Amino acid sequence: MSERTLMSTEDMQRALVRIAHEIVERNRGAKAVVLVGMQTRGVPLARRLAATIQGLEGISVPVGSLDISLYRDDLSSLSLKPAVHRTDVPVDITDKQVILVDDVFYTGRSIRAAMDALIDLGRPQSIQLAVLVDRGHRELPIRADYVGKNIPTSKNEEIKVDIKEVDGEDRVIIVSSHKGVADENN
Amino acid sequence: MRTIESRSGIAAPDTFPPSSTAVWQHSHILDLDDFTREEINLVLEIADAMAEVLTREVKKVPTLRGKTVVTLFYEPSTRTRASFELAAKNLSADTVSIDASKSSVVKGESLIDSLRTIQALGADIIVMRHSQSGAPYLAVQEVNSSVINAGDGWHAHPSQALLDLYTIRHHLGRTDNLKIAIIGDIMHSRVARSNIWGMTTMGANVVLCSPATLLPRGLNSFIENCQLQNISIENKIEPALENADVVMLLRLQMERQQSGLLPSLREYIQQYQLTTERLSLAKPKALVMHPGPINEGIEVSLEVAHGAQSVIEEQVSNGVAIRMALLYLIAGGKNK
Numbered sequence: 401m402s403e404r405t406l407m408s409t410e411d412m413q414r415a416l417v418r419i420a421h422e423i424v425e426r427n428r429g430a431k432a433v434v435l436v437g438m439q440t441r442g443v444p445l446a447r448r449l450a451a452t453i454q455g456l457e458g459i460s461v462p463v464g465s466l467d468i469s470l471y472r473d474d475l476s477s478l479s480l481k482p483a484v485h486r487t488d489v490p491v492d493i494t495d496k497q498v499i500l501v502d503d504v505f506y507t508g509r510s511i512r513a514a515m516d517a518l519i520d521l522g523r524p525q526s527i528q529l530a531v532l533v534d535r536g537h538r539e540l541p542i543r544a545d546y547v548g549k550n551i552p553t554s555k556n557e558e559i560k561v562d563i564k565e566v567d568g569e570d571r572v573i574i575v576s577s578h579k580g581v582a583d584e585n586n
Numbered sequence: 587m588r589t590i591e592s593r594s595g596i597a598a599p600d601t602f603p604p605s606s607t608a609v610w611q612h613s614h615i616l617d618l619d620d621f622t623r624e625e626i627n628l629v630l631e632i633a634d635a636m637a638e639v640l641t642r643e644v645k646k647v648p649t650l651r652g653k654t655v656v657t658l659f660y661e662p663s664t665r666t667r668a669s670f671e672l673a674a675k676n677l678s679a680d681t682v683s684i685d686a687s688k689s690s691v692v693k694g695e696s697l698i699d700s701l702r703t704i705q706a707l708g709a710d711i712i713v714m715r716h717s718q719s720g721a722p723y724l725a726v727q728e729v730n731s732s733v734i735n736a737g738d739g740w741h742a743h744p745s746q747a748l749l750d751l752y753t754i755r756h757h758l759g760r761t762d763n764l765k766i767a768i769i770g771d772i773m774h775s776r777v778a779r780s781n782i783w784g785m786t787t788m789g790a791n792v793v794l795c796s797p798a799t800l801l802p803r804g805l806n807s808f809i810e811n812c813q814l815q816n817i818s819i820e821n822k823i824e825p826a827l828e829n830a831d832v833v834m835l836l837r838l839q840m841e842r843q844q845s846g847l848l849p850s851l852r853e854y855i856q857q858y859q860l861t862t863e864r865l866s867l868a869k870p871k872a873l874v875m876h877p878g879p880i881n882e883g884i885e886v887s888l889e890v891a892h893g894a895q896s897v898i899e900e901q902v903s904n905g906v907a908i909r910m911a912l913l914y915l916i917a918g919g920k921n922k
Binding site: 467469470471472475482483484485486487488516517520521 | 608609610628631632634636637638639642646648649650677914915917918
């Protein structure tokens with residue numbers, strides 16, 4: 401088992417500021433933008449993006465939270481993680497530019513579920529995806545529009561994102577749990 | 587940089603509750619006597635997420651696509667059955683409802699044969715109500731489908747108790763140390779029995795109030811022998827109501843009153859009906875609850891049943907969310 405820090409507090413802040421700029425640029429402002437964080441860690445990230453956009457554009461962008469448990473394609477493995485959080489999207493998303501926000505982008509399955517969940521709430525003009533870390537290994541034809549950092553990984557590794565509001569500090573670490581290659585490299 | 591740091595402080599940390607760590611162990615839901623506090627909390631939390639789905643214009647999520655839920659009712663029911671069926675449909679399960687009085691049961695098919703037939707038809711979950719206490723316990727030995735007890739005899743009605751807890755917590759914010767008075771026909775009430783387990787597990791103090799003839803025999807010695815600190819008995823309604831946070835009324839089960847347990851209905855009304863005047867003995871914002879169906883003017887006055895403190899209709903709406911949570915947990919549980 402080995403651990404390595406990939407993003408520090410400052411790295412995360414810089415990435416979020418850049419993403420906020422990209423969102424404003426691409427959507428020509430933020431008037432029709434709604435940020436929707438995926439439970440759990442996507443929600444504080446979405447709030448921080450909203451705060452930065454407010455600093456840039458002077459408007460307050462609505463922030464919602466989305467729980468995808470009811471849209472998963474692996475109900476049979478639920479016993480590991482039975483909790484479901486409340487979905488709370490405070491505005492009608494119809495005709496809005498909805499930016500989904502998540503911490504780690506991996507197989508794409510949770511984003512697929514999130515898109516289904518969003519479309520059940522209304523008919524957005526577009527759905528865009530912002531992620532702090534893209535670790536690759538997609539299993540579905542889905543890509544991110546805004547990426548904090550691309551981190552090529554092996555499937556034996558785990559990316560752990562800590563967020564101050566949830567975990568007490570900001571950082572991204574990579575944990576290699578398998579015996580062999582990664583450990584030898586350290 | 588500074589902007590983010592100062593602003594990120596705005597995000598209130600209390601909006602990120604720690605996820606419930608409870609691991610779900612149940613393949614069936616038969617009663618609440620084997621539920622831990624964490625498990626009850628998990629059900630209530632998930633029901634809260636389900637309640638959000640019910641506020642949507644399209645009240646449907648794809649969670650149980652391809653699963654079949656069969657309701658098998660040997661006793662009449664309006665709300666429980668409709669509520670389980672709606673819950674299953676809201677989760678996109680396929681539902682079949684069997685009314686025993688119109689099924690092969692009238693041709694003499696036994697409970698076990700009916701259950702096996704339903705299993706052979708591909709039921710993943712069987713929601714059953716039966717007039718015999720313990721019938722669902724027999725069912726789980728005979729079939730591989732998951733079984734949810736929707737009421738068995740005088741014994742248990744776990745989904746009702748859970749929706750009662752959900753309603754109480756929704757209004758009062760907690761269950762710990764509440765005084766909950768359960769008033770009426772305790773003896774014949776499966777709702778009371780399941781609620782006693784659920785409420786005491788969740789830290790409430792339960793006061794059972796009924797004429798001595800409508801209390802289960804041996805209840806006193808049971809409470810003593812098991813040293814149950816948070817259950818007490820009152821034969822008069824006034825001390826039971828005093829300072830209560832919740833007043834739960836039970837239906838006087840007219841169909842079960844053949845054997846002279848009450849001197850007269852009139853006397854019962856005089857001594858036990860919840861009236862506005864009596865309700866004033868409870869806390870000012872005490873909740874008035876009733877599992878339904880109500881005998882208006884018997885266990886509760888019309889005025890109180892439809893008054894500002896009554897949450898009786900809300901109990902019914904909350905029932906759908908609770909049953910969605912139960913179906914979700916059972917369908918995703920282990921041992922499938």
